[in-house]
Amino acid sequence: MRYRREEVKSSDNEDYEAYVPVRERKKQKIKRILKTAQDDESGSLSGQEREGGPREQDVQELARKNNISLLDQHTELKKIAEARKESELEKQRREEKRLLEAVAEKRALMAVSELARGVQYEEPVVTAWTPPKRILAMDNKRHDRVRKKYNILVEGQEVPPPLKNFADMKFPPCIVKALQKKGIEKPSPIQMQGIPAALQGRDMIGIAFTGSGKSMVFILPIVMFSLEQEKKLPFMNNEGPYGLIIVPSRELAKQIKDNIDYMCKFTEADGFPELRTCLAIGGEPVATALQVIKNGVHIMVCTPGRLIDMLDKKMVRLDVCRYLVMDEADRMIDMGFEEDVRTIYSYFKAQRQTLLFSATMPKKIQNFARSALVKPVTVNVGRAGAASMCVIQEVEYVKQEAKVTHILTCLNKTTPPVLIFAEKKQDVDLIQEYLLLKGVTAAAIHGGKDQEERSAAVQAFQKGDKDVLVATDVASKGLDFPGIQHVINYDMPDDIENYVHRIGRTGRSGKLGVATTFVNKANDESVLLDLKHLLIEAKQKVPPFLMLLGGIGEDLLASLEEEGGDERGCSYCGGLGHRITACPRLEAMQNKQAAGIGRKDYLAANAADY
Ligand code: AMP
Secondary structure, X not given: OHHHHXXXXXXXXXXXXXXXXXXXXHHHHHXXXXXXXXXXXXXXXXXXXXXXXXXXXXXXXXXXXXXOOHHHXXXXXXXXXXXXXXHHHHHHHHHXXXXXXXXOOOOOOOOHHHHHHOOOOOOOXXXXXXXXXXXXXXXXXXXXXXXXXXXXXXXXXXXXXXXOOOXXXXXXXXXXXXXXXXOOOOOOHHHHHHHHHHHOOOOEEEEEOOOOOHHHHHHHHHHHHHHHHHHHOXXXXXXXXXXXXXXXXXXXXXXXXXXXXXXXXXXXXXXXXXXXXXXXXXXXXXXXXXXXXXXXXXXXXXXXXXXXXXXXXXXXXXXXXXXXXXXOHHHHHHHHHHHHHXXXXXXXXXXXXXXXXXXXXXHHHHHXXXXXXXXXXXXXXXXXXOXXXXXXXXXXXXXXXXXXXXXXXXXXXXXXXXXXXXXXXXXXHHHHHHHHHOOOOEEEEOOOOOHHHHHHXXXXXXXXXXXXXXXXXXXXXXXXXXXXXXXXXXXXXXXXXXXXXXXXXXXXXXXXXXXXXXXXXXXXXXXXXXXXXXXHHOOOOOOHHHHOOOOHHHHHHHHHHHHOOOOOOOOOOOOOOOOHHHOHHHHHHHHHHHHOOOOOHHHHHHHOOO
């Protein structure tokens, strides 16, 4: 009997519905609509909201407005969902702003004497250089066209025009010849915009991918300025330096000094006065640097530790220093050299032109750097932190125990020279030993080796005596080994910035390179997510195991970036796979600060400088 009655009811829906109170039915309908609206937006609502479904008060509210049409109700509910999504994004933005403010450097980067006297420089340094009249006569539209063509992004007031050849930059023919002998015929994009800005005396933040030719942007102007000074009034005993270049690693300092010496060879041969450059880095005898300083030094290239030591002991002064370069500036400031940089600043006696360079420049560092600069020009070629597009990036899943032997297979991918990176010194030694056993000529460098061994290894590799160089991150920053065919990452670095630096050792000067990275279960999911997004950005193949990574966090990430026009990725470390609120590097930094743990190996190189 009961069964029959139910059958009748189900075949006659309208009768059946009559038993449900109108209020209840309306509520159900509204719930259904609200769910549709939510499904439309499911990518951007938080998991909690999705689970909870429509909020009771929204439904109640609409139920009361029962005199409006269903379509209107739908629109209204969509609006409510929109507003709630907005507030979720707003919350995330507020939290990001708070975090960024908490980590941003509050104190200005200035000399102590300047701070004490309240000296604030308002105008950039004035130089005698101007762009050619012909270019000055052109309108801004031409300059913007050139910048657009070469992907040069600029920020700042009265940015000088980009120049497309070295002759327009008014370099003497001997410099142009020196460049040509190195195979440099035309300025690279960072040089087109960066060199005019530097020659004009402007403070600058230069952001360019590795291998883009950024060293020449600061080397050529300082050579010209030093020649001008020397011609006006020759440098006397113990005078100088006029230009100071600070870098985070000894190898990079050496490389920059070699480039300066190379240029000076050509200018001297052409009748220009002799320029003296000294190298002040740990592991080298101070006496060698002192010898140059004694005769009057024009340019000094140094690592922070050794420079501070020499300043402290009054072996050198910065009284006449008017040109300051910090290459790989983010590394120096970010990894704990900021106090050293601050100390160095306290030795300046007058306004100087400051140039900061790096391949990666997270917002936190940019804010910090700006406090040290006067009306700076920011020149950005490619996204800060982006990997060079000239590198084919391959990511392979390799079990921990199979990694060493898999290197041999990978070596078959290209011809030498090959660079292999590993995080730990022990792994570097292990890989080198294995390769030597297998008959591969391999050199190795890491912070545990003394300066002599390190220099010998780098030289042997540079000369082509060794096919492979195995290294910790000591070798990943700014070093220019010509023609590297292949970079193998024996392990994925903890942060994506390091990955960008590492793979940037290949694919330089417009040539194509290969980078192979081993990943496995031991890797942190967060850095793998960053890697995934970097591969997508660089239009590389994403392996299936990386494709599968992702989650609720990714939805929020997408909404923030697509809808709000927010900056992509993390504003602290630049990683694309997460926001600052979930930055593993920020967390690690905070933990380290709390525990007072030392620096990683690539800075161990400099720890010895103190
Ligand atoms: P850098 O990014 O300064 O470390 O330079 C990387 C390499 O690019 C060096 O070997 C330079 O000699 C080379 N290079 C610099 N500028 C140019 C250019 N305009 N054209 C071609 N190669 C360049």
